[in-house]
Amino acid sequence: MPFENPSRDEIKTLLASAGPIAVVGLSDNPERVSHMVSAAMKSRGYEIIPVNPNADVILGGKSYASLSDIPGNVDIVNVFRRSDQVVPIAEEAVRKGAKVLWLQQGVYNEEAAEIAQRGGLKVVMDRCIKVEDAILNPRGN
Template sequence: MSFENPSREEIKEILASAGNIAVVGLSDNPERTSHMVAKAMQERGYRIIPVNPGKKQILGETCYKSLLDIPEPVDIVNVFRRAEEVIPCAEQAVQIKAKVFWLQLGIVNEQAAQIASEGGVTVIMDRCIKVEDAVLQPRK
């Protein structure tokens, strides 16, 4: 059985109820896609929690070495890593009881999706969270 993303309506509900978004692979370089997407989401009212072991702070928020180090609940784990590097992220998303494991546009890993899904975490792959939020949650 092949993977299928949740419906647009389900994604809209996920975004409407989300508060904390842990961004794995968030760069402090404003030219990088991860930085632009996370900044836009932060400006739209989401709390961004950077996960980058090499940095102390990004976008005014404390960075964590891994998802396991985050001391508060995480609604969405948004991943900016190569597809072959996301399995540990899926395992950690399950461990921290995240609600959603979201792989950004261009990132697909069926094994990671299976790990997260079997752990009770909703999986979204190959979609840009910023685009989905802009389309499904228009702001006035």
């Protein structure tokens, strides 16, 4: 059965109930899309946890080398990596106990989705979290 993203109502619920969002591939370069999207989400009140082994601090938060290095829980794992690199991230998201694996616009991997779903995670692929939040929660409420 081919993959289908959750309905817009389900996505709205996932975002409304989201605690910490770990952003894998978050760049410390303000000109990169991952940085712009994460900055916008942070400005809308979301807790952003950077995951980038090559940076110490991004958007004012400590950057971690991997999901496993993050102390405490993570609700959403938001991925800015190439489609062929996300299977290990899906496996790590399951081990971390995340609730959602979110692959950003342009990122699609059915194997990663199956791994995450088997591990109990909801999966969103090939959608921008910032765009979805702006559509489903236009005033940031």
